[in-house]
Amino acid sequence: MNTFDYSDEQATVNADHDAERAVLGAMMLDSRCIGDVAAIAPPATFQLPAHERIAEALIAMDADGCPTDPVSVHDDFVRRGQHSRIGGGAYLHRIYAAAPPVAQATYYAGIVRRWYQKRLLVTIGTRLTQMGDDPTVDLDDIPDLYAAAIKELDAGLVETPSVAIPSLDDLFETTIEGIEHPTTAIKVPTGIRDLDALLGGWGAGQLIIIAARPAIGKSTLALGAGREASIRHGVTTLLASLEMGADENMRRVISAEAKVGLHRINTNTLDDTDWARIASRQERITGAPFFIDETPNIGIGQLRHNAHEIRRRHGLGLIIVDYIQLMGTNKAENRQVEVSELSKSLKVLAKEMQVPVIALSQLNRGPESRTDKKPVMSDMRESGSLEQDADIVILMHREDAYDRESPRAGEVDLIVAKHRGGPTGTITCAFQGHYSRVADMAKTDDEPWTPHAAMRDAA
The missing domain is CATH 3.40.50.300 (P-loop containing nucleotide triphosphate hydrolases)
Structure with a gap:
């Protein structure tokens, strides 16, 4: 039995689920738009968890060279035992059937991203208010806490993966190797x-x-x-x-x-x-x-x-x-x-x-x-x-x-x-x-x- 409720009764003030569905539908309709769409509205910008999961699956399947039609997406979730978490095949076909022209995909992606930014603003605003009302917060820490919150707001996107930053010790040997043997440099x-x-x-x-x-x-x-x-x-x-x-x-x-x-x-x-x-x-x-x-x-x-x-x-x-x-x-x-x-x-x-x-x-x-x-x-x-x-x-x-x-x-x-x-x-x-x-x-x-x-x- 499908226990996922995809009705707009779940909607919050700060989301546009129709825009989210439009983006997902366009991605299923033509995978060539996935790169541009994902650059504007990555999965974490979708408000509904099911939509976030579908977006993640579409991006991963496209990167693997797999088709991104509703049947293929549903099969992928079935294989992982997660099809009930996205509303099943019926919901995927509903999204696909209402897909806008692919040329409009980035327009709807922009809407999804702006709603995400608004939710982020509300979250950070609430956090700042709570810090302001908290008598245990050290006054000397306020500038750093405020700066961190503003930096998070400015980013407006999911946290990027951490990378290993090399030291001079790490770089020296490879640099000398490149100088001694120029053909190793592409x-x-x-x-x-x-x-x-x-x-x-x-x-x-x-x-x-x-x-x-x-x-x-x-x-x-x-x-x-x-x-x-x-x-x-x-x-x-x-x-x-x-x-x-x-x-x-x-x-x-x-x-x-x-x-x-x-x-x-x-x-x-x-x-x-x-x-x-x-x-x-x-x-x-x-x-x-x-x-x-x-x-x-x-x-x-x-x-x-x-x-x-x-x-x-x-x-x-x-x-x-x-x-x-x-x-x-x-x-x-x-x-x-x-x-x-x-x-x-x-x-x-x-x-x-x-x-x-x-x-x-x-x-x-x-x-x-x-x-x-x-x-x-x-x-x-x-x-x-x-x-x-x-x-x-x-x-x-x-x-x-x-x-x-x-x-x-x-x-x-x-x-x-x-x-x-x-x-x-x-x-x-x-x-x-x-x-x-x-x-x-x-x-x-x-x-x-x-x-x-x-x-x-x-x-």
Whole structure:
């Protein structure tokens, strides 16, 4: 017999159970929203214990690659002997049947979180009142007690798990090992020899910002980084492409790898030689661990979820976001504040996953208003805290984008304007837009890369 009462008679003043059910229904309807939803409203924010249990199960099942439909969720609770604690299968199907459009999931998650914050405010307010009425409380302890309560309120989320914080003694040996044997440090080659010499490759935990005005070649450079990592070095790469679809990216990969004109691919004017070049590269391309997510307006929660899923199934060595201003957020502030939050979240993601994250960014119109069109760091000023959060900032400049008669036509400058802990400089590359390629001026197509050589050249 089902003893769980799911009626709204259980409702308290500070909860919206319909919003909680809407969130759970959307999560069962389409598991792709689970990452974004969980980032806003983790299980502890649900007021009904049954809803909290269902949310926990959905997140765990999705992380394990299991389906999240009502039948699967019910089977999971039956297996654990806990199905009566969530209202049984009938309640799960009731939630599923009333699920809102998945696009509204984060909206309802925001409602759930705000009600949680209100309950937290009431709890802390009650605690402060009780302390104020308690004659045994030492007056000298009041500032610390008050500060602790306010800190808990500011957090507004469940307590994060404790982590082991290393001492200098813990760090010394591993640091020396990394200095003596550089190959133990994970570095992903950039695909451009001179850039590798300057940077030593993309480093684990780094946030790399590639910024330029539109149509300069940001996507081409980033896709080249993905090709180099995945096709040539077997590094599993995730590209979150918010501007171009997966098919368009695939066409560019084929063009770059087979050296077949992109225009010929897009206009279906390939000749026998072109087809032969494509066929010769097919096995190399299709065998690469390169994943392209074309989800529009993807949020940081969904990106994080996708990254964890790919890492669990295939390992993960590089994340690329094209581009940051198109990412979705749940903020109500102005866009500069939103981009600042996104850049901080991307840096956290890089450290959490211990992989480099390359994020593309649009520059403001500063270069176009100057005689010298070359971009500078101040042109990122409208992009929130990208400059502060990034470990590496690369500004792209092409003179022929402004002057087709320029003697430097076909060249692109990669201006390494920021390199935390390393040198900066400008590297001139060949821009082969017709092949969707950015190449080192003096590098052969398949020349091997080693971190030893790159580090030595940079010294």
